[in-house]
Amino acid sequence: xxxxxxxxxxxxxxxxxxxxxxxxxxxxxxxxxxxxxxxxxxxxxxxxxxxxxxxxxxxxxxxxxxxxxxxxxxxxxxxxxxxxxxxxxxxxxxxxxxxxxxxxxxxxxxxxxxxxxxxxxxxxxxxxxxxxxxxxxxxxxxxxxxxxxxxxxxxxxxxxxxxxxxxxxxxxxxxxxxxxxxxxxxxxxxxxxxxxxxxxxxxxxxxxxxxxxxxxxxxxxxxxxxxxxxxxxxxxxxxxxxxxxxxxxxxxxxxxxxxxxxxxxxxxxxxxxxxxxxxxxxxxxxxxxxxxxxxxxxxxxxxxxxxxxxxxxxxxxxxxxxxxxxxxxxxxxxxxxxxxxxxxxxxxxxxxxx
Numbered sequence: 001x002x003x004x005x006x007x008x009x010x011x012x013x014x015x016x017x018x019x020x021x022x023x024x025x026x027x028x029x030x031x032x033x034x035x036x037x038x039x040x041x042x043x044x045x046x047x048x049x050x051x052x053x054x055x056x057x058x059x060x061x062x063x064x065x066x067x068x069x070x071x072x073x074x075x076x077x078x079x080x081x082x083x084x085x086x087x088x089x090x091x092x093x094x095x096x097x098x099x100x101x102x103x104x105x106x107x108x109x110x111x112x113x114x115x116x117x118x119x120x121x122x123x124x125x126x127x128x129x130x131x132x133x134x135x136x137x138x139x140x141x142x143x144x145x146x147x148x149x150x151x152x153x154x155x156x157x158x159x160x161x162x163x164x165x166x167x168x169x170x171x172x173x174x175x176x177x178x179x180x181x182x183x184x185x186x187x188x189x190x191x192x193x194x195x196x197x198x199x200x201x202x203x204x205x206x207x208x209x210x211x212x213x214x215x216x217x218x219x220x221x222x223x224x225x226x227x228x229x230x231x232x233x234x235x236x237x238x239x240x241x242x243x244x245x246x247x248x249x250x251x252x253x254x255x256x257x258x259x260x261x262x263x264x265x266x267x268x269x270x271x272x273x274x275x276x277x278x279x280x281x282x283x284x285x286x287x288x289x290x291x292x293x294x295x296x297x298x299x300x301x302x303x304x305x306x307x308x309x310x311x312x313x314x315x316x317x318x319x320x321x322x323x324x325x326x327x328x329x330x331x332x333x334x335x336x337x338x339x340x341x342x343x344x345x346x347x348x349x350x351x352x353x354x
Contacts, residue, residue, distance in 0.1 A: 002153035002186035003028050003063055004049065010057035011044055011210075018044055020210040021058070026203075029184045031177065035197040036207035036233070042190045043158055045207070049188060050079050050156055062153060078147035079156040082163065084139045086131040086146075092118070093127040096146045117145045120179075137168050144176065148183065155180070157189040161196070173200055195236050198222070206230050228348040231274050237306065237317045239274045239342070246271045251343075254312040257291045259338060261352075270346035277319040279340040282307070283333050290335035295326050309334070 004026040011019035018041050026032050034042040047053040049060055051072035059068045067075050078099075086095050096117065097110040105113075118124050121141045131139055140160055147155055160176070161169045177200045180187050191197055197204050198218045206213045206221065206229075214226040218234075225231035231239045244253035246265040251273055252258050265271055283290050293309035293316060300306075300323065307318040309332060318334060326332065343352040 003061075004154060004186060004188065005061040005064070006045075006049070006058070007061070008058035009045070009048060009055065009060065011041070011048060011053060012056045017056075018210045019048070019056075022207075022210070022212055024205055024212070024215065026186060026188065029186055031180050031187045031189065031200065031202045032205060033189045033191060033197040033201040033203075034205050034207060035191055035194055036213075038192060040207040041210040042192075042207050046079075046156055046158055046188060046190050049154075050077060051075055075154075076152050077154040077156055078150045078152040079158065080140075080143045080147050080160045082159045084131075084143040084160075084163075086139060086142060088131050091128050091130055092123060092134070092142050095131070095142055096123075096149050099146065099150050113149050114145075117149045121145050121148075136164050137172055140164065140172055141175075144179070148179075153186065155185050155187040157187065159191055160189075161191075162193075169196070176200070194234055198234070204234075206233060224350070225274075225342065226350055228272055228274070228344050231342060231344070231350075235276060237277045237319065239276055240280070240316045241344075242273050242275070242314055242316075244271055244273065245269070254291065254314065259289075259336075259341070261343065265343070265345065265351060272344040272346075272348070274342035274344065275336045276340065277306070277317045279337045280316070280318045281335050281337070282318065282320055282322060282324065283335045285331075285333050287333055287335055289338070290333045292331050292333050295328055295330040295332055297328060298324060298326055300324075307332070 006022055006024040009019055009022045022045060034045060036042050044053055048055055055068050059066050093114055097114045100110045118127055123141055123145060126138060161172050164172060173196055201218055204218055204221055205215050208229055214221055214230045221230060221234045225234060228241055232241060242253045244251045246261055246267060246269050248267055249261055250258045251261045251271045253273060291311060293311040296308045296310055298305055298307045305320050305322060305324050309316050345351045
């Protein structure tokens with residue numbers, strides 16, 4: 001078992017509170033990703049679980065046992081750092097087996113365990129090499145292997161792919177996820193890359209300013225964001241958020257475009273309506289329930305076109321499979337899919353939507 005429970009966890013540096021009463025429950029074998037913008041507290045939170053940062057308030061528990069004041073080496077966790085933290089003067093084999101040596105494991109047993117993990121990670125041919133002789137992806141595997149060989153209750157990953165190029169990141173996130181599923185070890189993973197979070201996690205925790213904004217599966221957060229922050233952070237490209245005013249049972253956007261409103265919105269109050277970029281269609285001029293926009297720029301990738309437009313100084317992004325040939329300043333008409341609309345009140349909290 002490897003459940004992790006965070007209860008009213010707080011962290012302050014002097015008078016500055018960076019973690020503000022976080023509560024998270026992580027099930028045994030679950031892959032949980034902490035995501036949020038730079039400075040939101042996700043790495044600090046991970047280090048508190050690891051015991052590398054003191055806790056100002058609240059508790060950390062593993063399998064129901066409070067470990068808030070337990071030394072890092074006694075928490076039965078293993079951590080993979082952003083810079084891999086490999087010993088440059090050790091071979092791959094010694095790097096992977098060093099923690100076992102410190103724990104007093106017999107040498108022949110260390111050799112056996114390291115060999116088994118190295119084989120599963122495709123590192124057998126590199127055991128006698130030094131870190132400087134390895135590629136970034138190979139170093140990442142060694143760091144992961146060093147964690148696995150300890151057979152901990154919990155894996156902690158602190159942005160382990162941030163130093164890799166884009167192509168290798170895609171490959172390695174697939175490898176890490178497959179490995180975690182095969183081992184079934186509870187894992188907490190920190191990243192600022194929401195695409196990484198969406199493709200790897202069982203559950204995502206969205207943080208902002210040391211506060212949990214929403215917890216849920218990737219599709220829960222994508223389909224039903226709790227507020228405008230989560231709506232704009234989860235999804236790439238980001239959701240279009242259009243501000244307007246509610247009048248009776250409609251919302252007036254761009255001053256001249258009215259749409260029906262779902263949910264309880266007070267007459268005359270502010271409202272924000274959200275549409276995913278792929279839920280807006282380019283249509284013929286004058287189409288019913290559509291509106292004209294000005295093209296700012298577009299990006300054609302072959303499989304799709306990303307269109308950037310403006311309407312009443314409001315920037316919008318559209319993703320379409322159509323191959324469009326446009327220039328800046330052209331007028332295009334857009335029609336949002338109202339069945340996929342998201343509605344947020346003036347406070348940014350979700351009030352209705354798909």
